[in-house]
Amino acid sequence: MKNEGKFKRICAYCNEVFFAKQRTTNYCGPVCGKRGYKKRKKEELLEENLQELHRDSQEFDMDLLNKKTYLTVKEACAYLEISRTTLYRLRKMGYVPQIGIGAKVLFKREDLEDAFGGLTTIENFE
DSSP states (O other): OTTTTOEEEEOTTTOOEEEESSTTOOSSSHHHHHHHHHHHHHHHHHHHHHHHHHHHHHHSOHHHHHHOSEEOHHHHHHHHTOOHHHHHHHHHHTSSOOEEETTEEEEEHHHHHHHHTTOSSGGGGO
16 A cells, blocks of 8 residues: 555645655645744744733833823833834834934824824724
8 A cells, every 4th residue: 555654644734634754744745844834933923022012011110101201112112002113114104203312212202192092003094
């Protein structure tokens, strides 16, 4: 029989049935293996970014941020609960006004509230 010594498996990426030579094989071929690896790494990076965002937002006391007039980049990200990349993108597009003091960038809390006042999603910016 042709399939002797082989294990019937289901590909972890494309869900196709295949026969593997080893018990530990998860993918039906190199293409699915590479795609599965990329997908797994992307998910790990996303999870890591979410944990970092959550950790950064917990570093700051929200009551203290509500009392401050000017916020740093990290504080503004924690206040708005967005990533630093998103804040920089919105700043570059002109939606979020900034104040530059030397090399330091500050955001006025009231301006952030005005910019995000009636928005429910970021899609309203586009």
